[in-house]
Amino acid sequence: MNAANIEGFLKSTGNDVLQEKMWIEIINRMESLYAKLANRQEEIENKNRELLKTKEFVENIIKNMADALIVLDSKGNIKMVNHTALEILGYKDEEILGRPMELIFEKTDGRSLIMGGSKLEELLRDGVIKDFEIFFRSRDGERIPMVLSGSVMRNTYNDIDAIICVAKDLRDTKRLLAEKARAEAEKAKADELTRAYNKLQELKEQLIQSEKMASLGQLAAGVAHEINNPLSGILTYGHLLLRKLKQDDPNREDIEIIVNETNRCSEIVHGLLDFARQTKPKMVNANITKLIDETLSIMENQFYIKDIKVIKNLKEDTPEIMLDVNQIQQVFINILLNSIEAMSEGGTIRVASDCDQKYVYITFQDNGYGIPEEIIGKIFDPFFTTKSGEKGTGLGLSVSYGIIERHNGTIEVKSKLNEGTTFIIKLPLEESK
Ligand SMILES: Nc1ncnc2c1ncn2[C@@H]1O[C@H](COP(=O)(O)OP(=O)(O)OP(=O)(O)O)[C@@H](O)[C@H]1O
Ligand SMILES: [Mg+2]
Known part of the structure; x- marks a missing residue:
């Protein structure tokens, strides 16, 4: 009412x-x-x-956000910041609120990256930018790398109400990345140094070996030449004497010993001449796998007697290479004989061949008594032997070394005492000199 x-x-x-x-x-x-x-x-x-x-x-x-939050008004003045942002920048609330954003966003070419640069256009056009890397400038002038995402907040009339920026401090990440890169670079450098050092060491050993071989070769060649002639004389006269003696002559046995021993000397001299490169290799095209097979069959009986099992792992389709068949076979025999002699109670010899674009590789591996570390550097020296009496002259490996060298290849040894020895021969596929 x-x-x-x-x-x-x-x-x-x-x-x-x-x-x-x-x-x-x-x-x-x-x-x-x-x-x-x-x-x-x-x-x-x-x-x-x-x-x-x-x-x-x-x-x-x-307040508890781990990332910095900065809210700008439509003119680019700072409207609000959170605790993290203040902490990163080193400002207090009252020092920053209402101030232009250029106070904290680093400018490039005199223009603020966000507000003056193309990023603003992108932000205004799309309403959002993501993971944009910029620098903040702290109160005491430090450049702080940040990754920033922003979005525009508009009112119902489509006017800009605020620009909300969330930024992550990249200092720790950058520091970690830099440390990681530094550590990786240092490791690469150390690896490189180790590699270079090992290579140098290898070259040094090769140099010592080839120098030793060269001077020993000259010496051996000289001595062999000098001895060869008198040896031929002794042999010839020994045979003459034997022919003159009756079958039951009491001196016959002594002279036979002289002839046999002289023959042994002659063999050694030939070995020396081989080693001293006096015999020129007769190069022909040959299949290395076939040659290994042949050598193994020649020695089959010796393996059998010594109770030695041979395991073959031969690459069938190795290309033919130029080599002196007799000389290379001589090398294989020398190595195999050494293995047999290193396995007095039987054992296993593994023979393998392989090839890549440049080389053929032949490996002989035994499980014999191995070579002590202190003598492994000497085994290719002429007359170096650990076999007593008439068992070894110490020429097998030095001759082999010379042969392989003349084929432009390399011969390497690896050995572990009481475990076994491996010889690795590398021959170039290209025509040898
Ligand atoms: N497979 C092996 N296992 C253990 N020792 C080895 C092996 N091959 C070589 N050696 C060592 O290297 C030394 C030198 O070998 P090399 O073949 O030159 O001479 P040798 O076998 O002693 O005598 P030669 O071969 O002239 O009859 C051997 O005396 C032996 O000590
Ligand atoms: Mg030998």
Whole structure:
């Protein structure tokens, strides 16, 4: 009931009782209105409390964010920063809020990277940029590498409300990456040095060996030449004497010994001449696998007698190479004989061949008594032997070394005492000199 209605009502009744009723009615309605108002107020207060809680919650999230949060207004002034951002930059809230973003975003060419550069256009066009690397400038001038993502917040009229930037401090990552790169570079350098050192050591050993061989070769060649002629004389006269003597002559046996020993000397001299490169290799095209097979069959009987098992792992399709068949066979025999002699109670010899673009590789591996470390550097020296009496002259390997060298190849040895010895021969596929 409104005021006009009440007036009309009073006039129409003119009655006191009715007037009182009317007031009661008014009061009742006012009370109900007050109650509604009170309810509304409580509702609003509750809403306010909820809003406050939500605000605190959001602020807490922002405060505890591990990344820096920087909110800019549409003019590029700093509107809000979180705790992490302040910590990274070294500013206090009041020193930074309301200031232009150039205070903290490093400029390039006098333009702020984000606001002046093409990145802003990208940000405004797409509403978002992701993982953009920039530098922050801290309060004390430090350039801080950051990776930044940004997004534009617009209101219902599509005007820019704020630009929200979240940035991650890259200093630790960069430092770790730099340390990793440094460590890797150092390791590569150390590896390179080790490789170079090993190579040098290898070259040094090769040089020592070939120098030793060269001078020993000259010496041997000289001595062999000098001895060869008198030896031929001794042999010729020995044979003559034998022919002259009767079968039952008591001197016959002594002279036979002289002839046999002279023959042995002659063999040694030939070995020396081989070693001293006096015999020129007769190069022909040959299949190395076939040659190994042939050599193994020649020696089959000796393996059998000595209870030695031979395991072959030969590459069938190695290309033919130019070599002196007799000389290379001589090398194989020398190596195999040494292996047989190193396995007094039987054992296993593994023979393998392989090739790549440049070389053929032949490996002889025995499980004999091995070579002590202190003598392994000497085994290719002429006359170096550990075999007593007439068993060894110490020429087998030195002759072999000379032959392989003349074929432009290499011969290497690896050995472990009481475990065995391996010889690796490398011959070039290209025509040897
Ligand atoms: N497979 C092997 N196992 C153990 N020692 C070996 C082996 N091959 C070579 N050697 C060592 O190297 C030395 C030199 O070998 P090399 O063949 O030159 O001479 P040798 O066998 O002693 O005598 P020669 O071969 O003239 O009869 C041997 O005396 C031996 O000590
Ligand atoms: Mg030998």
